[in-house]
Amino acid sequence: MKINILTLFPEFFNSFKEHSIVKRAVEREQVEINIVNIRDFAEGRHRQCDDIPFGGGAGMVMKPEPLMKAIDSVGGLVLYTSPQGKKFNQEMAVEMSSLEEITIIAGHYEGIDERVVESKVDMEVSLGDFVLTGGELPAMVISDAIIRLVPGVIKKESYENDSFFNGLLDYPHYTRPAEYEGLKVPDVLMSGHHKNIDEWRLKQSLKRTYLRRRELLKNREFTKLEKKLMEEIKREVENDI
Ligand SMILES: C[S@@+](CC[C@H](N)C(=O)[O-])C[C@H]1O[C@@H](n2cnc3c(N)ncnc32)[C@H](O)[C@@H]1O
Missing domain, CATH: 3.40.1280.10 (SPOUT methyltransferase, trefoil knot domain)
Known part of the structure; x- marks a missing residue:
């Protein structure tokens, strides 16, 4: 180009x-x-x-x-x-x-x-x-x-998971060390369990988008998993978790 x-x-x-x-x-x-x-x-x-x-x-x-x-x-x-x-x-x-x-x-x-x-x-x-x-x-x-x-x-x-590419904000990223001055990396990211990691990341993306840029979700066609995660997120937000 x-x-x-x-x-x-x-x-x-x-x-x-x-x-x-x-x-x-x-x-x-x-x-x-x-x-x-x-x-x-x-x-x-x-x-x-x-x-x-x-x-x-x-x-x-x-x-x-x-x-x-x-x-x-x-x-x-x-x-x-x-x-x-x-x-x-x-x-x-x-x-x-x-x-x-x-x-x-x-x-x-x-x-x-x-x-x-x-x-x-x-x-x-x-x-x-x-x-x-x-x-x-x-x-x-x-x-x-x-x-x-x-x-x-x-x-x-790299760019497929970036914010906006799939209509969501990116999930949070962490790198070594696993603990720094008492601040820990979420356990799931060190579990080696890829399905759980993917689901956790998707949920974080949905939650960030819901909290920070709700208008991006307006016309989204949610998958079955996304719908389930959104229900959890809304419950968490309501209960301030
Ligand atoms: C001082 S600005 C001119 C602004 C113009 N008088 C106006 O009020 O629409 C000079 C140049 O900066 C660029 N520029 C300034 N603000 C911009 C913005 N928000 N987005 C893109 N280009 C911008 C444009 O190329 C513009 O011609």
């Missing part, structure tokens, strides 16, 4: 490409991250990429010509990171991870000229209801969420 990121600040991405799972995915050629400097497409001595807003007001606006030329130099689904966009989630990450190429535009200042959005952008994507200085961090966040889902990048079992 190829991810093009269009930015005025390419150096933001140096560390992103050079660490951990993203680095490994790039080295194994599972993913290509192509950082495009929008300024390379600007003309004139100063390669100006922003200008004052028509109609007046504070701040600068990213000019259409260099940005449109930068978009035309790459391909795939074009996303614009914007607080006004559709809120990014795991479902979108899963869908995008199966695409061959995507392009993410990192905005800056007051944003980009609206004509670019109207003529070149397929989807505006937001990280949430807050305003960041620029689209570089959102571009990294979106890329990271997608890259770990690209086939072969991490083990399927």
